[in-house]
Amino acid sequence: MKKALVLLAILFSGFCFAQSETINNYKYVIIPEKFSFLKEPNKHNLNTLTKMVFEKYGFTVFYPNDQMPQDLMLNKCGALYGDLVDDSGILSTNITILLKDCSGKVVYTSLKGRSKEKDFKKAYYEALREAAASMAALNYQYNGTPILQAGHPNPNATASVPTTPATQQAVATATPAATVTPTIVNENQLFAQPIANGYQLVDTTPKVVARLYKTSQADYYSAQGEGKTGVIFKKGNDWFFEYYVNDKLVTEKLNIKF
Incomplete structure (x- = not known):
């Protein structure tokens, strides 16, 4: 059992390294003001907490209606889009953190956070904290590479010039x-x-x-x-x-x- 856990940890670390190679191209994360599994914006302060999680790991985070920097206003593909997935069951609250590019492709999935708390607010907090802890393995650090389209950094760091x-x-x-x-x-x-x-x-x-x-x-x-x-x-x-x-x-x- 112990060997299996060690192997799982090694595989997950390698997977996170591969994901971070892509994620390091992105400076910004945009998160919704309301998650699809909740009926109200920022229910249980979950959106605020999610924003804090991404900021903790080095991202610059915005809500969709925030005033954004010019480079992001002109190219929304320069941001990743954060989301939470709730696949809770009868016995536990389960939360997974996702990052998607502007085409909707998932570029990062955290480990699943679980909580057996009966109080919804406490359960979401605990599950989110557990899911967020796995993000440390990304070792995220923005590398300054501009994103011109979904998932594709610009190798020359300058836009091609139209000839019309x-x-x-x-x-x-x-x-x-x-x-x-x-x-x-x-x-x-x-x-x-x-x-x-x-x-x-x-x-x-x-x-x-x-x-x-x-x-x-x-x-x-x-x-x-x-x-x-x-x-x-x-x-x-x-x-x-x-x-x-x-x-x-x-x-x-x-x-x-x-």
């Missing part, structure tokens, strides 16, 4: 002293087709020109396509694609039909 004439014109006219972001008007009709975790935009060819990935905010998507990575969002009745070219923010107005 409209983009080149925007770059040429943008200056460091400019206070207004240039807007490119893309009059091509684009059609949004549902895919897993978002949409793909196709033109009339038809050709896939971009993919949109859902975030926790309505009408706000992480986007990538044709050498551009940024966000697509709705403002008023119009849709816009914002991305960086040579460290300058470019805004492209899109004609999207959902």
Whole structure:
């Protein structure tokens, strides 16, 4: 029995090391204000405690409606999304901590925390503490590698430059002293087709020109396509694609039909 426990510990440590290689690429974690298994936001202070757990292990943590830094606002795939899974039974309360990327792929699963406390609040606290203790094996430390898309760090740490004439014109006219972001008007009709975790935009060819990935905010998507990575969002009745070219923010107005 003792040998089996030692072997399990070694396997878990190796698994955590493999996970940490990916997780170290992420600086931010976004957690919901209400977990799906509870009826109220922050019931039993569980969301607050979960935020504290991630902060304890070095992450910068936000709720979806918090004011976020510009790099995260422009690329929600730069964050992991924290969640709790409750698979409690009759005799115990069971909690597992998950981390997912912006496409919904699970990149970390903690050990299951258990409690036999009868009081729900105490049981959740104890189970969360036990699950959180296994996170120490991650040895998390942000390595500064930007994430351009779900699960894929940018090896060059700079966004690729689009070569369309409209983009080149925007770059040429943008200056460091400019206070207004240039807007490119893309009059091509684009059609949004549902895919897993978002949409793909196709033109009339038809050709896939971009993919949109859902975030926790309505009408706000992480986007990538044709050498551009940024966000697509709705403002008023119009849709816009914002991305960086040579460290300058470019805004492209899109004609999207959902």
